[in-house]
Amino acid sequence: xxxAAPTPLVQVQDLKMHFPIYTGLFRRHTGDVKxxxxxxxxxxxxxxxxxxxxxxxxKSTVGRAMLRLYEPTxxxxxxxxxxxxxxxxxxxxxxxxxxxxxxQDPQASxxxxxxxxxxxxxxxEEHTNWTRDQKLERVYELMDQVGLNRRFVNRFPHEFSxxxxxxxxxxRALALKPRFIVCDEPIAxxxxxxxxxxxxxxxxxxxxxxxxxxxxxxxxxxxxHLAQRVAVMYxxxxxxxxxxxxxxxxxxxxxxxxxxxxxxxxxxxxxARRNRIILKGDVPSPANPPKGCNFCTRCPxxxxxxxxxxxxxxxxxxxxxxxxxLYTAAGSTGASxxxxxxxxxxxx
Amino acid sequence: MAEPAASVLDVRDLxxxxxxxxxxxxxxxxxxxxxxxxxxxxVVGESGSGKSVTMMSLLRLLPSPPADIRGGKALLxxxxxxxxxxxxxRSVRGAKVGFVFQDPMTSxxxxxxxxxxxxxxxxxxxxxxxxxxxxxxxxxxxxxxxSDARNRLYQYPHQFSGGMRQRVMIAIAxxxxxxxxxxxxxxxxxxxxIQAQILELVKELRRKLxxxxxxxxxxLGVIAGIADRVMVMYGGQVVEHAxxxxxxxxxxxxxxxxLLQTIPRITGPRTTRLRVIEGQPPILTxxxxxxxxxxxxxHRFDTCDAVNPSxxxxxxxxxxxxxxxxxxxxxxxxxxxxxx
Numbered sequence: 046x047x048x049a050a051p052t053p054l055v056q057v058q059d060l061k062m063h064f065p066i067y068t069g070l071f072r073r074h075t076g077d078v079k080x081x082x083x084x085x086x087x088x089x090x091x092x093x094x095x096x097x098x099x100x101x102x103x104k105s106t107v108g109r110a111m112l113r114l115y116e117p118t119x120x121x122x123x124x125x126x127x128x129x130x131x132x133x134x135x136x137x138x139x140x141x142x143x144x145x146x147x148x149q150d151p152q153a154s155x156x157x158x159x160x161x162x163x164x165x166x167x168x169x170e171e172h173t174n175w176t177r178d179q180k181l182e183r184v185y186e187l188m189d190q191v192g193l194n195r196r197f198v199n200r201f202p203h204e205f206s207x208x209x210x211x212x213x214x215x216x217r218a219l220a221l222k223p224r225f226i227v228c229d230e231p232i233a234x235x236x237x238x239x240x241x242x243x244x245x246x247x248x249x250x251x252x253x254x255x256x257x258x259x260x261x262x263x264x265x266x267x268x269x270h271l272a273q274r275v276a277v278m279y280x281x282x283x284x285x286x287x288x289x290x291x292x293x294x295x296x297x298x299x300x301x302x303x304x305x306x307x308x309x310x311x312x313x314x315x316x317a318r319r320n321r322i323i324l325k326g327d328v329p330s331p332a333n334p335p336k337g338c339n340f341c342t343r344c345p346x347x348x349x350x351x352x353x354x355x356x357x358x359x360x361x362x363x364x365x366x367x368x369x370x371l372y373t374a375a376g377s378t379g380a381s382x383x384x385x386x387x388x389x390x391x392x393x
Numbered sequence: 394m395a396e397p398a399a400s401v402l403d404v405r406d407l408x409x410x411x412x413x414x415x416x417x418x419x420x421x422x423x424x425x426x427x428x429x430x431x432x433x434x435x436v437v438g439e440s441g442s443g444k445s446v447t448m449m450s451l452l453r454l455l456p457s458p459p460a461d462i463r464g465g466k467a468l469l470x471x472x473x474x475x476x477x478x479x480x481x482x483r484s485v486r487g488a489k490v491g492f493v494f495q496d497p498m499t500s501x502x503x504x505x506x507x508x509x510x511x512x513x514x515x516x517x518x519x520x521x522x523x524x525x526x527x528x529x530x531x532x533x534x535x536x537x538x539x540s541d542a543r544n545r546l547y548q549y550p551h552q553f554s555g556g557m558r559q560r561v562m563i564a565i566a567x568x569x570x571x572x573x574x575x576x577x578x579x580x581x582x583x584x585x586x587i588q589a590q591i592l593e594l595v596k597e598l599r600r601k602l603x604x605x606x607x608x609x610x611x612x613l614g615v616i617a618g619i620a621d622r623v624m625v626m627y628g629g630q631v632v633e634h635a636x637x638x639x640x641x642x643x644x645x646x647x648x649x650x651x652l653l654q655t656i657p658r659i660t661g662p663r664t665t666r667l668r669v670i671e672g673q674p675p676i677l678t679x680x681x682x683x684x685x686x687x688x689x690x691x692h693r694f695d696t697c698d699a700v701n702p703s704x705x706x707x708x709x710x711x712x713x714x715x716x717x718x719x720x721x722x723x724x725x726x727x728x729x730x731x732x733x
């Protein structure tokens with residue numbers, strides 16, 4: 046992340062993913078849903094970047110566009126030296142083993158008519174010419190790695206619990222020894238007591254296999270636990286990208302601040318004392334985002350400039366990128382207000 | 394000071410069984426609790442712990458078969474809901490007891506306008522005329538913070554966002570001024586910032602209207618912010634019950650203790666390794682003859698395999714009034730701050 050750091054494994058530059066809207070009798074192209082609108086970040090090898098935001102902010106779309114499950118509208122996605130966004134079909138197929146995905150809903154992402162062995166060995170089927178025995182051996186090895194009993198190898202997905210199904214999904218993602226895994230809300234569908242099991246497994250695997258994660262989640266406390274750096278997204282753009290410890294100690298972007306203050310702490314004493322920032326209204330439609338800053342319709346600190354000019358994601362403190370006029374010279378009163386805010390943050 | 398007679402709702406030894414092809418599932422096992430006027434009782438547990446089934450059983454909202462309420466009493470202002478005729482029960486549902494469900498997308502009827510759906514209980518239960526009901530519906534929408542209420546009455550559910558729909562659900566549940574509001578995971582399907590809006594709304598409505606609320610959730614963070622008392626459920630029974638601060642400060646049941654430790658925090662020191670509750674929740678195929686948590690419990694000993702623990706008070710108050718726990722293991726005493 047700083048100059049001294051090694052080249053990142055994953056670099057995303059100005060990624061855009063627009064979904065066209067066709068209307069009328071002639072299905073004319075009348076607009077775009079700007080699900081992802083110019084997102085840039087990078088991830089150092091062996092680290093985890095948390096991508097947080099509310100539903101509809103485009104965080105899952107970023108993950109999918111990065112692995113080219115969607116065709117990105119614009120931008121570069123360099124993973125381990127290759128620009129995935131522009132690879133030809135054949136080159137992309139060869140590239141797939143290095144980048145994998147763990148999906149949110151283990152119920153929906155596993156074929157109910159395939160056994161565990163078939164599910165986990167399907168990637169091997171596609172990308173290797175191993176014999177049956179070699180493949181089965183690898184399946185067993187993966188089952189050990191993710192903590193599934195070898196006896197379950199011929200069972201079907203419905204015979205497993207939610208947590209076990211997610212382990213199958215993880216085993217499948219690991220089958221081809223990837224370097225980079227997009228975890229798209231992997232624990233959202235699981236019970237609290239099971240979530241910790243899966244998160245610990247992901248951490249163990251990262252340590253053992255040197256994996257790099259993009260961890261997409263709306264669970265801010267879990268992201269704090271897992272990620273070294275966190276990107277907060279709002280309406281298709283990154284509002285703040287900071288090292289995890291800085292973000293949680295003192296969020297700079299007003300949206301990041303509101304989002305963190307909305308998280309419920311399991312502590313009644315704290316809950317009674319805390320001053321929450323309650324945002325008014327709902328997220329605008331990504332088909333018709335506000336003209337200026339995407340957050341200007343709900344921002345408690347909105348200024349005139351926010352309604353006309355989109356702020357760029359700039360480094361305002363070492364390692365901390367924020368897209369907000371409060372922190373740039375352009376926001377006339379920005380500097381003083383920002384200082385005030387910082388002091389408040391430190392007081393707490 | 395706590396006389397049971399003062400409760401709006403008093404549930405005793407409720408037992409619900411599902412008859413399935415694979416045998417009986419004992420989903421609710423002798424659950425007892427009470428609710429005083431104006432109080433907010435939080436019910437915590439993971440999926441399958443019986444928290445929703447308990448509340449649905451009270452109003453007999455579960456299809457029967459497969460559900461079968463085997464026993465118990467549910468006294469609402471002294472009248473037993475479980476012994477009522479269907480006719481009587483209909484006059485309670487929506488009128489005396491309001492229900493807010495988890496998913497606001499599926500619990501509103503997509504082909505009727507909101508006005509229709511808010512006015513329906515008013516006209517049925519309160520025998521209001523159409524125009525009276527309309528006036529009241531506008532008041533209700535104002536109350537739950539929906540602007541431009543009069544025009545909104547003629548809109549359909551798809552024209553509202555998730556948070557707005559949940560506000561509408563709350564308005565419908567409040568329409569007839571219920572004594573008890575049962576909210577089943579009302580904020581789970583919502584984003585955190587919208588969740589915060591709804592939680593604030595409920596706190597404000599409680600101050601204004603003073604009804605008693607049962608709030609079902611799996612999120613201990615939500616409970617910490619709004620509940621007066623908390624009931625923790627596991628394996629279809631109440632495993633711990635305490636006033637909210639007491640529960641978080643001094644959890645007794647190994648399940649509650651472990652649960653509080655598995656959640657990473659957003660403040661304080663960053664956790665390096667999450668505490669894990671190994672294993673899976675129990676499958677309740679028979680009456681409980683041993684502690685349902687024993688397979689996952691770190692304090693398990695012989696008695697746990699032989700006897701299902703009943704609730705015992707730990708602070709001298711009667712069970713159900715103060716802090717009680719259903720566990721054979723005795724948690725080591727913590728350094729008590731001198732009783733004030």
